Amino acid sequence: MTFELTAVVPSRGFDVTLDVDEGSTLALLGPNGAGKSTALGLAAGTLRPHDGEITLDGTRLAHARAGRTEAWVAPHRRRVALLAQDPLLFPHLSIRDNISFGPRAQGRPRREAAAAAARWLDAMDLVHLADRRPGALSGGQGQRVAIARALAAAPRLLLLDEPLAALDVDVTPALRQTLRRLLVGQTTIIATHEVLDALLLADEVAVVDDGRVVERGPTAEVLSRPRSAFAASIAGLNLVSGTWTGDGVVTASGGVVHGYASHPEVPVGAAMTAVFRPAAVALHLTDPHGSPRNTFRGTVRSVEPRGDLLRVRTDQLAADVTPQAVAELSLVPGRAVVGTVKAAEVDVYPV
Amino acid sequence: MTTTRAPATSRRTTRDPAEVPAGLPRWAYVPAAAGGLFVLLPLVALGTRVDWAGYWSLVTSESSRAALALSLQTATTSTLLCLILGVPMALVLARGRFPGRDLLRSLVLVPLVLPPVVGGIALLSAFGRRGLLGESMEVLGLQVAFSTTAVVLAQSFVALPFLVVSLEGALRTAGERYDVVAASLGASPTTVLRRVTLPLVWPGLVSGTVLAFARALGEFGATITFAGSLQGVTRTLPLEVYLQRETDPDAAVALSLLLVAVAVAVIGLTHRRGASR
Amino acid sequence: MTAQPHRARATAALLAASAAVGLAGCSTDPGAETTVTVFAAASLTEAFEQIAHDFETAHDGVDVRLSLAGSSDLVAQIQQGAPADVVASADTASMDRLVADGLVGTPQDFATNSLEIAVPPGNPAGIASLEDLTDPDLHLVVCAPQVPCGAATTAVVSDSGLTLHPVSEEQSVTDVLHKVVVGEADAGIVYVTDVARAGPGVEGVSFPQAGAAVNTYPIAAVTQTDADTDHAALVQQFIDAVQGPEGQRLLADLGFVAP
Numbered sequence: 001m002t003f004e005l006t007a008v009v010p011s012r013g014f015d016v017t018l019d020v021d022e023g024s025t026l027a028l029l030g031p032n033g034a035g036k037s038t039a040l041g042l043a044a045g046t047l048r049p050h051d052g053e054i055t056l057d058g059t060r061l062a063h064a065r066a067g068r069t070e071a072w073v074a075p076h077r078r079r080v081a082l083l084a085q086d087p088l089l090f091p092h093l094s095i096r097d098n099i100s101f102g103p104r105a106q107g108r109p110r111r112e113a114a115a116a117a118a119r120w121l122d123a124m125d126l127v128h129l130a131d132r133r134p135g136a137l138s139g140g141q142g143q144r145v146a147i148a149r150a151l152a153a154a155p156r157l158l159l160l161d162e163p164l165a166a167l168d169v170d171v172t173p174a175l176r177q178t179l180r181r182l183l184v185g186q187t188t189i190i191a192t193h194e195v196l197d198a199l200l201l202a203d204e205v206a207v208v209d210d211g212r213v214v215e216r217g218p219t220a221e222v223l224s225r226p227r228s229a230f231a232a233s234i235a236g237l238n239l240v241s242g243t244w245t246g247d248g249v250v251t252a253s254g255g256v257v258h259g260y261a262s263h264p265e266v267p268v269g270a271a272m273t274a275v276f277r278p279a280a281v282a283l284h285l286t287d288p289h290g291s292p293r294n295t296f297r298g299t300v301r302s303v304e305p306r307g308d309l310l311r312v313r314t315d316q317l318a319a320d321v322t323p324q325a326v327a328e329l330s331l332v333p334g335r336a337v338v339g340t341v342k343a344a345e346v347d348v349y350p351v
Numbered sequence: 352m353t354t355t356r357a358p359a360t361s362r363r364t365t366r367d368p369a370e371v372p373a374g375l376p377r378w379a380y381v382p383a384a385a386g387g388l389f390v391l392l393p394l395v396a397l398g399t400r401v402d403w404a405g406y407w408s409l410v411t412s413e414s415s416r417a418a419l420a421l422s423l424q425t426a427t428t429s430t431l432l433c434l435i436l437g438v439p440m441a442l443v444l445a446r447g448r449f450p451g452r453d454l455l456r457s458l459v460l461v462p463l464v465l466p467p468v469v470g471g472i473a474l475l476s477a478f479g480r481r482g483l484l485g486e487s488m489e490v491l492g493l494q495v496a497f498s499t500t501a502v503v504l505a506q507s508f509v510a511l512p513f514l515v516v517s518l519e520g521a522l523r524t525a526g527e528r529y530d531v532v533a534a535s536l537g538a539s540p541t542t543v544l545r546r547v548t549l550p551l552v553w554p555g556l557v558s559g560t561v562l563a564f565a566r567a568l569g570e571f572g573a574t575i576t577f578a579g580s581l582q583g584v585t586r587t588l589p590l591e592v593y594l595q596r597e598t599d600p601d602a603a604v605a606l607s608l609l610l611v612a613v614a615v616a617v618i619g620l621t622h623r624r625g626a627s628r
Numbered sequence: 629m630t631a632q633p634h635r636a637r638a639t640a641a642l643l644a645a646s647a648a649v650g651l652a653g654c655s656t657d658p659g660a661e662t663t664v665t666v667f668a669a670a671s672l673t674e675a676f677e678q679i680a681h682d683f684e685t686a687h688d689g690v691d692v693r694l695s696l697a698g699s700s701d702l703v704a705q706i707q708q709g710a711p712a713d714v715v716a717s718a719d720t721a722s723m724d725r726l727v728a729d730g731l732v733g734t735p736q737d738f739a740t741n742s743l744e745i746a747v748p749p750g751n752p753a754g755i756a757s758l759e760d761l762t763d764p765d766l767h768l769v770v771c772a773p774q775v776p777c778g779a780a781t782t783a784v785v786s787d788s789g790l791t792l793h794p795v796s797e798e799q800s801v802t803d804v805l806h807k808v809v810v811g812e813a814d815a816g817i818v819y820v821t822d823v824a825r826a827g828p829g830v831e832g833v834s835f836p837q838a839g840a841a842v843n844t845y846p847i848a849a850v851t852q853t854d855a856d857t858d859h860a861a862l863v864q865q866f867i868d869a870v871q872g873p874e875g876q877r878l879l880a881d882l883g884f885v886a887p
Contacts, residue, residue, distance in 0.1 A: 044535050075534040076543075082535035088528055092550040105538035105546070153536040472810075480767075481811040496767060496812050497795035575803060579796025579812075580772065586797075594799060598774040 002187050003157050007042050007052035007062075013211040014038045018189075020157070020204075025188040027202030027219065029195070029231070035211040036191035040159045043189065044082050045075030056080065056157055076105070081155035085162040087142035089134035095145050096121065096130040102153025120148040124178070140171035144178070151182060158183075160190040164197060176200055180350075195237060199223055199275065200349055207231045220273075238281065238317045238341075240274040249274045249348055257294050259346025272348050278311060280345035281319035284338045285329055293340040300335045314339060394611055401608050402601045409605035417583040418591035419609065425499060425587060426567040429506035433563045436507075437514035438556070442544070444515065445522035446530075456519075463512040470508055471576025478504060479577075501578035502585050506567035513562040521555020522548070565614050588613075661691040662859065664866050665711055667702045668694060669718035669845065671741070671821060675879050676716070676870075683869050690862065706731055706850060713863045716847040716870070719776070723846040735846035738871050739884040742842045743780055744820040745833040746808045753814035758784075758835040761815060764793045769804050769813040772797035777804075780841040781817045787840035805830060819843070824883035844887060847871075 002022040008015045014035045020026045028036045041047035042054060048069055054061040061078055063071035089098050096117050103113035121127045124144050134142060150158060164172045180200050190201055198205050198219055205222040207215040214228040222231055224239045240257045242249035248258040249272050257274040287295065298314030309320040312331055317339055444456050462470055478495045479485045488495060495501050533547040549556065571589040578585040588610050595603040668676045673696050680692035699722040706712050706726060715732060717723045726732045747755050753766060761768050771778030785792055798804045801822050807813040809829040823832035847870055849863050869875050876886055
């Protein structure tokens with residue numbers, strides 16, 4: 001275990017135990033105010049625990065008993081870098097100087113810091129912006145610089161606080177892929193309320209609600225079979241894994257799910273996961289005719305209320321349908337149904 | 352560099368002529384113009400009273416030069432003192448977390464609203480020969496009474512709140528989010544202050560410094576009460592103006608105009624510096 | 629007290645305003661009082677208030693209106709036609725200007741004032757003479773030469789042949805006194821009457837060289853356009869009261885010296 005946190009902060013109703021394996025990414029999934037930011041603040045050193053212990057690579061970052069701090073490492077000595085929703089680039093520094101800020105602040109020689117900046121400018125495709133000020137950048141560019149700045153500081157633990165939430169929808173997929181690439185081997189905690197962030201970036205998910213971890217496990221497991229009410233409300237995504245054919249995913253059993261790849265350069269044969277929301281699934285008693293669709297034959301396992309809709313689970317997928325549909329089709333456990341979903345509703349991501 | 356910085360600068364200083372201000376009622380121009388006149392008219396009127404033929408000899412008389420030099424010297428020293436004390440004060444008030452902070456913030460403002468004469472009497476009570484600290488200071492060989500140091504103390508006392516208030520406001524507006532990010536990148540608190548916080552609040556720091564300097568330069572009441580008035584030692588330009596009024600009103604007017612010119616020059620210069628930063 | 633032009637002028641304005649209100653009220657009163665309007669130097673405030681009060685007590689139906697200001701201001705006001713019956717200035721120069729303009733009758737000197745050393749209670753520096761003030765380590769405070777008390781100081785010092793090293797040349801007598809009262813200064817040079825007025829906060833040390841700059845206070849009747857002999861007699865009675873034993877005793881109590 002490279003990062004471990006056990007902390008109680010009574011003033012925030014926070015009582016959480018977390019751990020992150022060396023080189024892996026943990027997603028903290030939960031609604032606003034659930035305690036995600038408190039967890040990040042404790043890791044970064046902007047908050048003190050009332051009780052608890054936080055360790056990173058065997059170093060005790062904080063230790064407190066009944067409000068008395070017994071060990072404390074100042075934020076700047078923790079090697080825990082924070083990337084927030086807003087890029088928060090230093091407006092008075094050029095992009096290059098923003099990126100070299102971490103190495104310089106840590107006392108590394110100027111030349112070394114410059115080399116690190118050059119490396120990250122190149123890696124993040126920012127070379128042409130190197131001498132600009134942050135004010136001249138778009139939101140997506142700004143966040144790319146912020147990522148480069150955080151990673152140039154060579155953190156032992158990277159904290160991402162809703163890193164994509166403030167960005168335009170048309171730039172988030174590409175940046176998410178970039179992050180996915182960069183987080184390989186980087187110990188990371190990402191706080192998010194976006195299921196896709198967790199799905200694509202995290203190895204494990206901890207669902208946080210009301211200051212407690214209510215569910216914990218490997219990402220695919222938590223997202224496809226949520227046990228907690230919150231995880232169910234935001235997740236319950238249908239995930240189908242297989243290999244990429246160019247316009248769909250072939251599962252091990254030979255079934256094909258048609259969908260659109262998140263980015264075009266995916267080679268045929270790559271391991272991919274098709275993702276679609278339960279609300280995108282329509283249920284029928286017989287095979288429907290008409291436009292090409294993905295069809296999933298199965299048997300109803302359960303029906304449970306979910307807001308104004310009912311969530312129908314078959315042995316293959318989950319579908320959110322209206323109570324009228326449930327009544328018309330007499331959807332009771334044991335009934336054979338056909339679920340369909342349009343290819344346009346299916347996103348396919350590399351695993 | 353110049354091309355990339357241009358948009359940011361123009362956004363700050365000029366308005367797109369196509370933009371229509373929504374929150375500016377037309378009637379506001381009338382009292383605004385009256386207010387502008389109210390400020391400018393006395394200054395212009397002062398100019399009309401100046402004996403221009405004799406202006407140069409009036410402002411270059413020995414006593415005038417001594418007063419001007421002393422004023423610039425003491426106001427500069429006071430401003431430095433205000434920076435040394437005021438920047439940490441503003442930081443502590445804006446960022447610190449301790450009980451009584453709000454009360455302390457209000458107390459720091461007191462010299463701002465206090466009549467300067469009262470400030471002078473208060474300083475006497477603290478640093479005078481029979482003041483709270485005066486005796487121990489005298490033992491240490493520190494003689495404040497009737498010295499240029501006393502002038503600097505008086506000026507700093509009245510000017511400090513100007514710096515603290517404007518810097519603290521700037522610090523609060525800037526927030527702590529940049530500080531947190533900088534610390535997470537490995538910057539020690541001092542590095543954060545030097546490389547992030549102060550550059551971010553630079554305009555506030557500049558305007559606070561200018562205000563403090565201008566206030567120090569114009570200081571009269573606390574100085575005459577606390578420091579006295581002796582040419583070249585404690586008689587700053589405002590004291591010289593007030594004294595000249597007794598016997599040589601022309602000289603008083605000429606020196607007043609000089610004081611206005613110095614104030615305008617300082618504000619104009621630093622304003623341009625601050626804006627271009 | 630000419631060293632306090634601001635305050636004196638404000639007081640005068642206030643008094644003039646209240647006098648105007650009072651006069652307006654009296655004009656409708658059938659038993660209208662006779663009024664004597666006295667313009668006096670501000671340094672005479674305490675003395676003339678008492679003299680006026682005594683005069684009103686002695687003369688039934690007579691109302692004395694006091695207008696107190698700096699001597700130069702008094703002159704300017706009378707030159708511009710202010711309705712004064714009597715004028716008492718703090719220096720002969722001011723009165724001479726009124727004489728030259730033919731605005732007053734023959735002035736008579738009624739008091740003098742001279743300089744004195746003011747020291748904090750107990751005289752910690754042990755000042756006994758003007759010579760003692762030449763010690764360069766002494767915290768001596770004087771009036772700036774530009775103001776009247778400073779001019780008098782300069783005259784006395786240059787006449788004595790001594791050299792003083794003041795640590796401050798103050799704007800006014802009040803500023804000098806304040807520095808002595810709070811103990812910042814070891815000694816200050818002010819008028820005898822200022823020491824008397826300052827009360828227990830300071831002590832006075834007189835010195836013989838003060839005779840070189842004696843301030844003389846003249847009083848005169850303002851020349852009237854209408855020949856009201858009764859009123860003229862009343863005005864003269866007020867001038868006599870100032871010069872009489874009772875007036876002189878009051879003035880002496882306040883530190884003034886008879887001419």
